[in-house]
Amino acid sequence: MASYVAFCDSKGKPLLSRRYKDDVSQPAVELFQHLLLEKEQESSITPPCFHHNGIHYMYVQYSDIYVLALTRSVSVNITTMFAFLHKLINVVEEYVKRVEEESIRDNYIIIYEILDEMMDKGIPQVTETKMLKQYITQKSFKLTRSAKKQKNVARPPTELTNSVSWRPEGIKYKKNEAFLDVIESINMLMTQQGQVLRSEILGTVRVRSRLSGMPDLKLGLNDKGIFTTNDSKDDSPEPVISEKKKNSNIELEDLKFHQCVRLSKFENEKIITFIPPDGEFDLMTYRLSTPIKPLIWCDVKVQVHAGSRIEIHCRAKAQIKKKSVANNVEILIPVPEDADTPSFKYSRGNMKWVPEKNAILWKFSSFQGGKEYSMAAHFGLPSVSDAEPPKLKRPVQIKFQIPYFTTSGIQVRYLKIEEPQLQYNSYPWVRYITQSGDDYTIRL
């Protein structure tokens, strides 16, 4: 599939590359930066894949680098390539903390090793960090043939090729615990008048497992589709179709599971069972498109007096239960690029002008439910400006976190942990949090 995988700097100049097939040569990798520039000049639409001279470039942009795969074949599975590149970034990130130009340069040896194990002949192989860490470690290993020191030798763990390829055997903890975080990200687009144009809830159930041995876990949720056993066999085991009587139950859409979840068991019996990888992972994700009302609402009024000043008034309100608190609330309101001399008046929080984003940022460390705060900002505008008044086309962006609360009402009913051999007591912990997604905006 992929003939080359390369890390490039912010301009597209190769930092490190690994060849998997010899039908593409190094100069083609070096050509990437020129091609990229060319494409960008040609059009502002730059799809993540293009071809030149029979070589196809697929790239992903991440922090200040590009990660790209090259191939000659058009029958290559491009979704796999992109999924792999993202996975590669994740794995490297877990090894070197931050994936950026400098860390790639500093850790070239470990990255070569990772590339070696994650892909062979351009086909993705082992991509589970937990497993890779078993035999690619930052330290170097000495090979010894003596039986005594056998443990220290880097060997591919036998579980690597087992059906449970994500968990090594023999993990031991003194205290066996499993932490469950239910995180819901809200994406919402509103008009200035408060009409919700669209909204969705993206949920993630994140598990941090600190459990010994090979535990088998069973998760119970209050989802309609899950656990309402439906006797009709083939036609409607679909969560969407199941009866709508029970109000306490909710409907989750497009559920996605980590590879440890037994999919066929879920398909047939609607039970979520799994042997978890060690440490943190996303067990499942879901989406809900039920209409919701804004949790944090801002009434923003902008008055532009062309050639002299601009006035912005904003009232922010937390439309959540009185006992709930929204943390780290950030309201980012765009202002024209040529605005200057800011002055602010506000009843609470902290405000500043962020010229590099052409916006003002209003921050609260905590925002009590039901409370309402207001502010006024005033900017000067240059008296001479271009013929066309610059339009405020960017939306108001809002960020927040509300702990102990889920918008969808999803609840974990139980988490059963069973380890057939060790039979230990274990403690499941559950936390809920609702936060803004990457698109919680008010259109101006």
Add this chain to the structure above:
Amino acid sequence: MGVDKKIKKFLRDAIRVAPKISDKGEVFELRNGLVSPYPQTRKDAIRKIIQQMTSGKDVSSLFPDVLKNIATQDIEQKKLVYLYVANYAETHPELCILVVNTFVSDAADPNPLIRSMAIRTMSMIRVDKIMEYIETPLRKTLADDNPYVRRTAVLCVAKLFQLNPELCHELGVLNDLQSALSDENPMVVANALAALHEINELDPGCIDVKKLVSENVRRFLNVLNECTEWARITILESLSEHKSVDPMESREIVDRVVPHLQHVNPSVVLISVKCILMHLSNLNTVPESLYNKLSTALVSLMSTPVEIQYVALRNIRIILDAFPDLLKKELRIFYVKFNDPLYVKIEKLDILIRLLPADNMKQCQMLFNELKEYAKDFDHEFVTKAIQSISQLAIKVSNGGEDTHDKFLNTVMEEFISIIQDREEFRDISMICIGDLLRYDSDSNLIDNASRAQLVAIISSWQDIETVFTSDLGSCNYIWFITNYTSESLETKLQPLVEIFEDLGTLTQMALLMGAVKCHNSVSGSFLENILQLCTTDVHDLDIRDMAMMYWRCLSIENGDQVINQLFDRHEIPKLHSTLDHFSPEMLKSLLQELSTLSSVYFKPISQLQHRSNDVHIIKNKNLDELKGMATNEILKNQNDDVLLDMGNDSGTRSTGVLDELNDLFDITGDMGKVNISQNKNNNNNTSSSHATDLLDLM
């Protein structure tokens, strides 16, 4: 005390004697380092060499000295040396013989990591000497008792095949590869399958992979749930290409694949969708719930990284052509987010218009409002696409046929009037869209006269026409509009374009010709003659020349006036029904089979992209068609000549015949009024190309 001092001194010496390589790492320094008696120094030197190799410096001159370090007990160092050898072996083929021994012995190392590393590297080196020795290690590793080594070895067969197919046949390892399909370990099975596909792509006649897959379907289905995500993809790919023998088998495949629609890996999801779609037609009954599951799976791809979203959107575009009802209820998910990259936004707009149910006025109105918002964006290309979408939306809604829908077209026209007034930089696309809408409304009963009058007033007031439009299609539509809807001072409006006639695009040239001929009564004779002259002498395009010749003749005959008028009667212009393009059936079929591949993202089937010989064939076919068209033209023209000569005898009875023939001719050469119809004609291979090339293809 004395002993203590001695130990300290010894340690100091020990540190001092293992010299470090300076950061600069000059070649001589590295060479000395490589042969240093101290292991730490040697390793340090190798690291520095790899670092320089990474940064693009040529360090191949150190090859012999690096080789000396390959026989080491240190895994990290071994890996680095292997990496170096793999990179530079081809520059020193004669020295490779020195490492062959290490390769062979490493392939028998007790550590599986080393075994697989050795065989992996060995099979990558395109040096004959090495390949001579590959037999034993390859055989050994193929039969290794560690699956980690076996899964590496099966891929090595494919690598070796790429380097030297004859050797592969000679060693008979292809048979080992085929029997690896029944290996007990799923990862080995998946890699063997991947290797077989690669070999098949290199030499289609070599192994009958299809047969192998069909023999192993049940096995594949069984191992599917035990594989890693990547191995699943390989197996699912094969299952999707498998032509099942009976509906029962298809049913079983679909049942086993459906759970994978909920896998977290987007590639597993998309390939599962493809696999199910491929087997769908074999099923006796398709439950509605299956379609729902496919829809949700596709929707879920919209919450993945943007690059994958892009792939998904391009694929959804293909799937929708074959299964138009699939995502009907999921319109909202495709609304544009402000922080989407532009390439995703553009694809989303396309999908939105296609998905929109034309009979749901509320949704249509909502989308219209949304599109108006998009049209206020700052990015030129996005706004252009948004404006185009508005006109596509209007036509789609009006096709809904109800009264309330009729008014919609008027609302849209008003929007366009405000766009062309407020946003000068988008006149090109607006003009094209207005042209589309007017041609859609060729019976003139949906758009009210007030809007029409307003349009005429605005557009005819534009000055410096030669600079207003940047695209061929834009100016072509402008001329069409001017010559169809206004009659005053045509000459002054068109003159600036005539002056730069040779620099104009083909469509604009043709539009000028037809416009001038159509309005031959309202323009001066010299103006008309000038255009005819330009078209017959200065133009290289045969169609334009032919048309110009024909018109010239028509105008010069006795009742030419009448002939021309009848030719340009507006009711004769076919109505434009849709501006959404679709794939041709054959094209759609191959694209569906290639979902999730690079070719599906380019909208170009593999057959078109890969086999050059086929390309030539296609071009030849095109030529044939073109020749055919030209021949027909010629015959018709000759006939006309005959008829024109005969005219004197019985003009009364024959003239209608002439007209019919001319009308026929018109259909062949392409009426400029129909410019955009080319878009919805299915015989275009490349739907993503611009209007202009489409039109050229058509002609």
